[in-house]
Amino acid sequence: MFDQSFSHQNLFKIYVHENKKGNNLAERFFEDVSEEYTKVKRARKLISKIYSRRRYYSPAVFEKRVLLLYRLLREVKNKKNEVVRSHLKIISNKISERKFKFSLTKLDEKVNDKDVFITGSSVDSFFAEKQIQKNIKYTYGVKQADRDLIVPQLRSVLANKFPKIIIKTDIKSFYETIDRELLLKKLNKSPILSLTTRKIIARLLESYEEQSGASLGIPRGVGVSAYLAELYMKDFDAEVEKLPSLIYYARYVDDIVIVLSHTPGKDSQHHLDFIESRLREEQLSLNLTGDKTKTIDFSTANCNFQFDYLGYKFKCASGSVKLELADKKKSKYHKRISDAINAYNKHSKRQPKKARRELLLRLKFLTYNTKLSNNKGNAVVGIYNSNRWITSSDCLQNLDHKLQGLANAINNAGLRNRISKYSFKEGFDRRLFANFTAQEFSIITRAWSK
Numbered sequence: 302m303f304d305q306s307f308s309h310q311n312l313f314k315i316y317v318h319e320n321k322k323g324n325n326l327a328e329r330f331f332e333d334v335s336e337e338y339t340k341v342k343r344a345r346k347l348i349s350k351i352y353s354r355r356r357y358y359s360p361a362v363f364e365k366r367v368l369l370l371y372r373l374l375r376e377v378k379n380k381k382n383e384v385v386r387s388h389l390k391i392i393s394n395k396i397s398e399r400k401f402k403f404s405l406t407k408l409d410e411k412v413n414d415k416d417v418f419i420t421g422s423s424v425d426s427f428f429a430e431k432q433i434q435k436n437i438k439y440t441y442g443v444k445q446a447d448r449d450l451i452v453p454q455l456r457s458v459l460a461n462k463f464p465k466i467i468i469k470t471d472i473k474s475f476y477e478t479i480d481r482e483l484l485l486k487k488l489n490k491s492p493i494l495s496l497t498t499r500k501i502i503a504r505l506l507e508s509y510e511e512q513s514g515a516s517l518g519i520p521r522g523v524g525v526s527a528y529l530a531e532l533y534m535k536d537f538d539a540e541v542e543k544l545p546s547l548i549y550y551a552r553y554v555d556d557i558v559i560v561l562s563h564t565p566g567k568d569s570q571h572h573l574d575f576i577e578s579r580l581r582e583e584q585l586s587l588n589l590t591g592d593k594t595k596t597i598d599f600s601t602a603n604c605n606f607q608f609d610y611l612g613y614k615f616k617c618a619s620g621s622v623k624l625e626l627a628d629k630k631k632s633k634y635h636k637r638i639s640d641a642i643n644a645y646n647k648h649s650k651r652q653p654k655k656a657r658r659e660l661l662l663r664l665k666f667l668t669y670n671t672k673l674s675n676n677k678g679n680a681v682v683g684i685y686n687s688n689r690w691i692t693s694s695d696c697l698q699n700l701d702h703k704l705q706g707l708a709n710a711i712n713n714a715g716l717r718n719r720i721s722k723y724s725f726k727e728g729f730d731r732r733l734f735a736n737f738t739a740q741e742f743s744i745i746t747r748a749w750s751k
Contacts, residue, residue: 305436305495307396307429309389315431316385323673330424331388337381344374389428396429397497402504403429405520407512415477416513418520420505430524433498437528440493441535445527448611451551451558452624452690455610458549458560462604462620465548466569467597468559468576469608473588475555476526477518480584481506484519484533502529517584530554533583540579544572558610569596613690625696626688634700634725637667637749642707644748657716659744662737664704664720666745668728669735684728691729700725 304311319326327334348370355363395401404421411417420426437443459467472478485506488499502525509520519526534552541550541559546567549560561572573596577587587594597606607616609627616623626634645660670683684697691697701724708720727733737745 303436303439305432305440305498307393307432307497309386309393311432311435312389312393312428313382313386315428315435316389319431326427327385330427331385334381334384334388337377337384340377341374341381344370344377348374388424392425392428395425396432396501401425401429401501403501403508403523405505405508405512405523408522412521415474415521417522418509418512420523420525429501433501433525434528436494436498437525437532441532443528443531443535445531446551446553448553449689451553452611452613455549455551455558455560456615456622456624456690459615459617460620460622464563464599466561466563466572466599467606467608468557468561468569468573468595469597469610470557470573470576470594471588472555472557472580473586475585476521476530477515478585479519479530479533480517481510481519483584484529487533487536527554537579537583541576544575546572553611556611563600569598572596612688623692624690625693626691630688631699634667635703637663638700638704638707640748641667642711645711657713659748660716661719662741663745663748664723665735666737668723668725669733670728671735671737683734684725685732688729694726694729697725697729 316326327338348367351358351363351366351370358366403426404423406419406421408417408419420430485499485503488494488502505523505525506519509518510516512520519529538550538552541547544561546561546564547559548562549558551558557576559572559576573587573594580586592609595608597608604620605618607614609615609629612627612630614625614627616625641660641663644663645656648656648659666683668684670681670686673680673682704723704725705721708717711717711720
C-alpha cells in the first residue's frame with residue numbers, strides 16, 4: 302500500500318528525486334548540506350586523480366589507496382545524508398502539525414489576464430506540496446497529459462479518409478470556475494486519500510477564497526492545483542470515453558479534442574450538446590467565443606479543414622495532414638523578436654556593447670535549442686524541441702522574415718550582418734544546440750518578463 306505520510310523517509314525520497322532532476326535543494330534550502338556536498342565532490346576528485354596517476358603506483362599501493370578513498374567517499378556521503386535527514390525530520394514534524402497550511406500569495410503580474418498564485422518559498426511548503434502531488438497521483442491514478450504524445454496520435458487519427466466528426470473546444474476559465482465544494486466532495490467520497498492530505502488541501506482552498514474573494518476556483522500556478530484539476534475532471538473524462546462512437550479523445554488541461562464516427566441521427570451539434578451538458582454537471586462551461594470551439598464534419602467539410610491545437614495548426618486536405626505553428630504560437634515568437642530588438646534599441650546608446658551582446662544572446666536562444674539550466678534529465682527546449690511535430694520547416698520562414706525585417710532597421714552594419722546568421726528554419730533543420738548559464742538565462746528572459 303502506498304505510504305501517504307509526510308514522514309522524513311518520504312520527504313527524503315522527494316529530495317533525491319528532485320536532485321536527480323537537477324533541482325539543487327541543498328543550495329536552495331540547506332547551507333550546511335551544501336558544505337557536505339563540497340566534501341563529496343572533493344573525495345570524488347581525489348579518486349579520479351589517483352586513477353589518472355595509476356601507473357605511478359604498484360598494484361598493492363594503488364589498491365590500498367583506492368579502498369581508503371572509497372571508504373572516505375562513503376563516510377562523507379553518509380554524513381551528508383544524515384544532515385539532510387535531520388532537516389527533513391524537523392520539516393516532517395512541522396507539516397504534520399494540526400494547523401499547518403500553505404502561505405498562499407498572489408503574484409503582481411497576471412498570465413493571460415488570469416491571477417497567478419504561489420505557495421511561498423518556505424522549505425516546509427515545498428516538501429508538503431510535492432508529497433501531496435504524489436499522494437493524489439498514486440491514490441487516484443492522476444497524471445498530467447503529455448503534449449508530445451497527443452499531437453502525433455491526433456495527426457495519425459486525422460490522416461485516414463474515413464468520415465468523422467471532430468470537436469475542438471476548451472473549458473471557459475477552467476481553474477477559476479472549478480466548484481471547490483464539489484471538489485472536496487470528490488476528495489471525501491472515498492477515504493483513499495489520507496486525512497492529513499485532505500485537511501491541508503482544504504486549508505489551501507480556504508486561503509485561496511480569502512485571497513481571491515471568489516466563491517469558485519482553485520489557485521492557478523500552484524503545483525497541487527494541476528493535480529486537483531485532473532482529479533476533478535476524472536468523471537467527465539470517463540463519461541466521454543464511454544461514447545459508443547468515440548474514435549479519439551484527448552484533454553490537455555482545459556483544451557479538448559474529440560474525434561467521433563458518424564452515427565445516424567447524431568450530428569456534431571448533438572455531440573457538442575452532450576459535452577456541454579456533461580460539463581454543466583461539473584459546474585463548468587465551454588468557451589464558445591471566437592474560434593475556441595470548432596466542430597468539423599467530414600461529410601460537409603469535404604475532408605478539407607484546419608484548426609489550432611496545443612501550439613500546432615492541423616491542416617487537413619484529402620487525407621493528408623500537415624502541421625505548422627499555430628497562429629498564437631507564431632505571434633508569441635513575433636513578440637519575442639520585437640521585444641529583443643526593442644530592448645537593444647532602448648539600451649544601445651548608453652551601453653552599446655552590452656546591448657549588442659544581450660541581443661545576440663536572445664536571438665541565439667530563440668533560434669537554437671538548449672538543455673534547461675540545472676536539469677540532469679533530458680529536458681531540452683528550443684525551436685526544434687518545442688515544435689518537433691511540424692511537418693515542414695518552411696512555415697518558419699515567416700519568423701526569419703520578421704527577424705530580418707526588424708534587424709534591417711538597426712543602424713549598425715556589423716550587427717545586422719551577425720543577426721543575418723541567425724535563422725529559425727536553420728536552427729530547426731540542423732537541430733542547432735547551445736548551452737546557456739543560469740546568469741545568461743536571467744539576462745535572456747529579462748526582455749520578455751514584462
